[in-house]
Amino acid sequence: MKLELNQIQDLNKQKAAEQAEHFGFLKLALDKKGIDAEAIVQKLADFQVAIPSWALGSGGTRFGRFSTGGQPVNLEQKIEDIGLLHALTQTAGAVSLHIPWDIPTDPAATKQLADSHGIVFDAVNSNTFQDQEGQVETYKYGSLADRQTAVREQAVAHNTEVIRYGKLLGSKSLTVWLADGASFPGQNNFRKSLQNTQRSLQEIYAELPADWRMFIEYKPYEPSFYSTVIQDWGTSLMLAEGCGEKAFCLVDLGHHLPNTNIEQIVATLMMKGKLGGFHFNDSKYGDDDLTVGSIKPYQLFLIFNELVYGMNHNEANNPPLAWMIDASHNIKDPLEDLIQSLEAIQLAYAQALLVDTPALEAAQADNDVVLGQELLQDAYRTDVRPLIREARLRRNGALNPITTYRSLQVRDHLIKERGLKTVATGL
Amino acid sequence: MKLELNQIQDLNKQKAAEQAEHFGFLKLALDKKGIDAEAIVQKLADFQVAIPSWALGSGGTRFGRFSTGGQPVNLEQKIEDIGLLHALTQTAGAVSLHIPWDIPTDPAATKQLADSHGIVFDAVNSNTFQDQEGQVETYKYGSLADRQTAVREQAVAHNTEVIRYGKLLGSKSLTVWLADGASFPGQNNFRKSLQNTQRSLQEIYAELPADWRMFIEYKPYEPSFYSTVIQDWGTSLMLAEGCGEKAFCLVDLGHHLPNTNIEQIVATLMMKGKLGGFHFNDSKYGDDDLTVGSIKPYQLFLIFNELVYGMNHNEANNPPLAWMIDASHNIKDPLEDLIQSLEAIQLAYAQALLVDTPALEAAQADNDVVLGQELLQDAYRTDVRPLIREARLRRNGALNPITTYRSLQVRDHLIKERGLKTVATGL
């Protein structure tokens, strides 16, 4: 299924006058505060987030999974789904591929299909946390960190293969997420595991094309429940520095211990020039992988505030960040869920763009804690929805993607095309 | 496979002298402190813990599962596995059945088989967190708490059926664990969900035979990631009181927010006469379902200290508690894992039995905080392994169950009998 431009525009018309009015009012109000609404709209329009190929179907927990109809069953259908998202939101112009769940059998055709939807290939992702049919060594006890050379070699070779696929599709980066760790004291030697990981990453790094980057993800627990080899940003940074200048840290919002100040981590990594990628989701308890902005939207804003500051003060040469949504869709329609996530990301970004940085720096110079808070809250409390709607409108997206999606009965069409009981590869 | 008594006893002989020496030494030392080692050994020998029928195979996470060879593929094999555990440890004399994963097709035969291993049927467990093949209503959005009458009725009817199976096997209690909750704000109306749950539980309660008990489990999160209807002991108690005197709370060690003082909850529930069951496991982060005592053995001791105190001061008429291990075996041989859990439970129980309660009460009366701590630590720091070995020995169990299990190559035999790639029903 592919949405036609006029289908979206017809629906937009019904709300066009209201949008014009709200945007106009907000633009004027911002103008009085010396903020250029048009410039913000342009930045919002330019902002694109990758959709992972594994997150277009229903997710589940260890307690089971409830299915959604019309799930994509192959890579082509997944790209088609992202195409739908992109047509509606104009923010989902990239896909992040997972190998081996989504190996392209005809890379050229796959690339062409993505092109036709305006979708580029962002970071490719390896998987050494599951055993695949026919695999020689098991990852049950580890992969890049494993004590057995043969296991590590297999895991390195897999990453090399992932790079190969990525090259065929035009990707420029590899994301490594490791489940390696231990569920019990005594299971592993912390130091040896870390040293093995460093060596394995260096071997992968050596295979990286000159214009590629490697992103090293961290996570404190799950699926290992006592320790994880790359447990926090400090370990990730140590490993990235041990690889070289093309290696960076990747922050996933759900991969932190309770109460972690994530925005401070973002600031520190950008100060070091070592932030490479970002995985969006939200959570209340652990790595819950909920819709972005559904639980802690103010934290998301504070993180974007650091990201915007970092991009505007990039003396340390962080690369253009690889943005991706990494959420699980256990009870919602995956496409609706992703639309809500994209909306929340754009809102937080817009709010962060409203922050009066010079005034904030002046307040900080004066130790004016009250004013510093007021300035952030002023940006956050502004209703920025007219801005992100305007950005979508100008790119021919939907004014209101969720209602458009529903009006056009997209899910019903997908069920008709694909069937009710399809299962997507992925988690 | 069934272990013969002489197989175990032959191996015991090798360590019998050492055990006699250590037990003798400890007995003397305890005697000097006015503690009757023989009485403790008797209590340890009498203490039995149920094994859940769903935890004899490999467990997994949402990221996948790594298999173990020789897993039991039906209820008979599961009982056989528990028989092995019981022969070795003499502590696993009960099974807790899960419906519909382990529906007995011939209850009389199943009961007879269990009898032959010295195994009784403890609480039966219902499952309304997954959809089964052919089920009319879905539990995707709830079961006993669901807003739709048809869903609730189906869930109540399932519980009634579980009771029916339990009666055939000699069970005397039903454990209800609900996954019902919400993953997003706005998904549910908290009050209606709770009221529906209360009503549904009352309907199940009405079906309870006169000599049965109902256990209501609580859990703060997972698989719901924003709220869970029965989120804590306070909610569980409210619901149990709303049902009647045969309804009790069930505590699962992993079902608490970070840093919860679980022993205090145990004490409070026993003071109210409303503690009915207990699920053992251990965890560092969430509901990790690790081997009992592998992470926080002192907490386990403190909990047992309250349990022992509560059993000795049972003015409120708590029933004999339903003890069960509820752990997941992601990387260990499930049987070895359960042996380690049983060992840890026995150790904590033995330590708690050593506590000098009169001295502790005197220290508390004197506000002697230092001495109160010393008394608990004195019990905890004692090496009580000779006591639990002695208890096993006197019941013809193995002095050292793990080494015996390995010496007798039990897993190899099971693999030979059942095959390498079997899959057990369960989580």
Place this chain on the structure above:
Amino acid sequence: MKLELNQIQDLNKQKAAEQAEHFGFLKLALDKKGIDAEAIVQKLADFQVAIPSWALGSGGTRFGRFSTGGQPVNLEQKIEDIGLLHALTQTAGAVSLHIPWDIPTDPAATKQLADSHGIVFDAVNSNTFQDQEGQVETYKYGSLADRQTAVREQAVAHNTEVIRYGKLLGSKSLTVWLADGASFPGQNNFRKSLQNTQRSLQEIYAELPADWRMFIEYKPYEPSFYSTVIQDWGTSLMLAEGCGEKAFCLVDLGHHLPNTNIEQIVATLMMKGKLGGFHFNDSKYGDDDLTVGSIKPYQLFLIFNELVYGMNHNEANNPPLAWMIDASHNIKDPLEDLIQSLEAIQLAYAQALLVDTPALEAAQADNDVVLGQELLQDAYRTDVRPLIREARLRRNGALNPITTYRSLQVRDHLIKERGLKTVATGL
């Protein structure tokens, strides 16, 4: 110092036109959605929050305290400070007194002074967590829960005395917060501590005038670091039910374990008709006592959503809630900090009033999780500042309280009047 009406109104004039424009625009937009802005403004105008007498000076931590100039040194000056807050915000029309920090020496005069500022006396607070000069028994090891009768009697007598003071001033409720607990395993007997607490509370309850209410606060830890007798809402409810129909639970936002779903607790207590009072603050780690809404404003909104729902569906007869700010001002000017808190409370209340409850209930009936979230987010994302400004304006408060406070150089005046190095009683 007392602010004159014209001082505030002169400053309001500068922003009056802008406010009229923004309010008008929002009113129209709400009108199109079927929401009566005027009714909301009236509710906001009626909403009053008590200021605790102990939170008008600088707060501190165990690591020390940094002073603010012009702190109030007696009860009269504290009421004067609240008068300033109320003149500016029109939301602080009540004081919550703490005994013995703020014993009124001439209650009639104190009452008259408060009257002159439009301030009433809300709940009175007892203190049995510190020893006072000349006190016979120490609270080092407990107060209402203590094992010694003399200590408990002293603590009960103190609470009775607090009621007596409250009666003289027109209060109608008593708030009991207990620090009682243990910092080490073995220090206390959980059950005896709880039973003593129940008995002591019953004795206090017996002294309660017929038209009074008692609020029982809970908290998991601090200043006790192993266990607290009233550790959670379940314990608080148990105790309140053990006292009688005039006893209620009090929720303090900072008194929960990490990740607790507080809004669900609020809903449950209101369902039971047992929510009596509410203490506002915010926190990231523990009981941080930060400015309301400064860390988790969406959680605050979700809580208000339950409060509004509960007040609109009050079949269980919860009393009118006693609202209070319970924050500590470690680095901000206490009055500015309180203004920010009052603002955040009003914002969350206004957002909650915008929720389209019928549509939400319909979405829930349809299992439309996406729409349920959208509806809450729609209310939350609305910029409701014009509404709360309008409510203040109509009550002759300041359009922008913080800038007005600063323009009128209130703190400078207070320093001139009271001196730079004054110290307020309290924490």
Place this chain on the structure above:
Amino acid sequence: MKLELNQIQDLNKQKAAEQAEHFGFLKLALDKKGIDAEAIVQKLADFQVAIPSWALGSGGTRFGRFSTGGQPVNLEQKIEDIGLLHALTQTAGAVSLHIPWDIPTDPAATKQLADSHGIVFDAVNSNTFQDQEGQVETYKYGSLADRQTAVREQAVAHNTEVIRYGKLLGSKSLTVWLADGASFPGQNNFRKSLQNTQRSLQEIYAELPADWRMFIEYKPYEPSFYSTVIQDWGTSLMLAEGCGEKAFCLVDLGHHLPNTNIEQIVATLMMKGKLGGFHFNDSKYGDDDLTVGSIKPYQLFLIFNELVYGMNHNEANNPPLAWMIDASHNIKDPLEDLIQSLEAIQLAYAQALLVDTPALEAAQADNDVVLGQELLQDAYRTDVRPLIREARLRRNGALNPITTYRSLQVRDHLIKERGLKTVATGL
């Protein structure tokens, strides 16, 4: 007060036979397992832990403080107290000085006094989290991280002065703990704060004598409640590396977010050769500063397991670690509390020394998770009290320090000498 050797030995005699018997039995049992009990006793006897000069009086919380009689009121009395601890435990042979709470007025005399008790001067500690009488700049908004040059210079100068005092007394290291951070979003610029901290630390480092080391402590929160500049080990390591080879990280057990795997951090830092110091305490919720081993003794053992491994595999040249107890004594007699902490440290060290490292490494090589756990638990479950008693005995310490302390009525003597209502400087 000073304890005479014969006072202690007279009391030891009563339990000497029992100790001989228990030690003999354990020695034999260990011998059978190939473990040399004598070598372990020697290591335990050599192990010395510093007592901080600020932790000999009653501690408190922001809610107040309850006093203990006979607290030391000056540095001499503090050293005297440590002398008592050392005489009893033979493990407290060092003091860690805090400036400006304990400025030595006559350093030579102070040194001589310490010598007479067998006490050396370990790391000196600076304090830039409180304002002192007569101080020019305030630390209210920061110290080494502050945005104002004058504040930073004052803080650096203070640290330089602390080094000067340390040199006079024979210290060889400086511990820097910073409270710098923010309690509200917007208060600070994360990057600038961190850069200022790095620069200030470098300036202090430049003043470090050639044979000194600098320890950089980290902590996630308190007294700042939104962010702390040196929030975790990663930040501490970054700063230490930015200073030079004499700069190291310092781990305080209470300074971590909930559920942090501290032993893994210890292993990583030792792998990097950057672990310099260690602060012992225990906690259940936050930085509770409870008695060592009173809440999570198994975690303490696992940490010691890494420390012992790291000291035995010190390819990265970590310095001899600076051990210190950093606990607060809110309800216990401070000296009894410290004796309990010293005991818990020795127990964990002894257990870690029992670990069969070759067998553990073999189990890990075999992916034998069950055996790895068994080996650690075997060491932990051993009752090692006879070993640490033997170590004390051989150094003429008390067999049972707590009972000896009580039998000799040390606290009563101190109260007689110093009075009942003394107050020690410190927290």
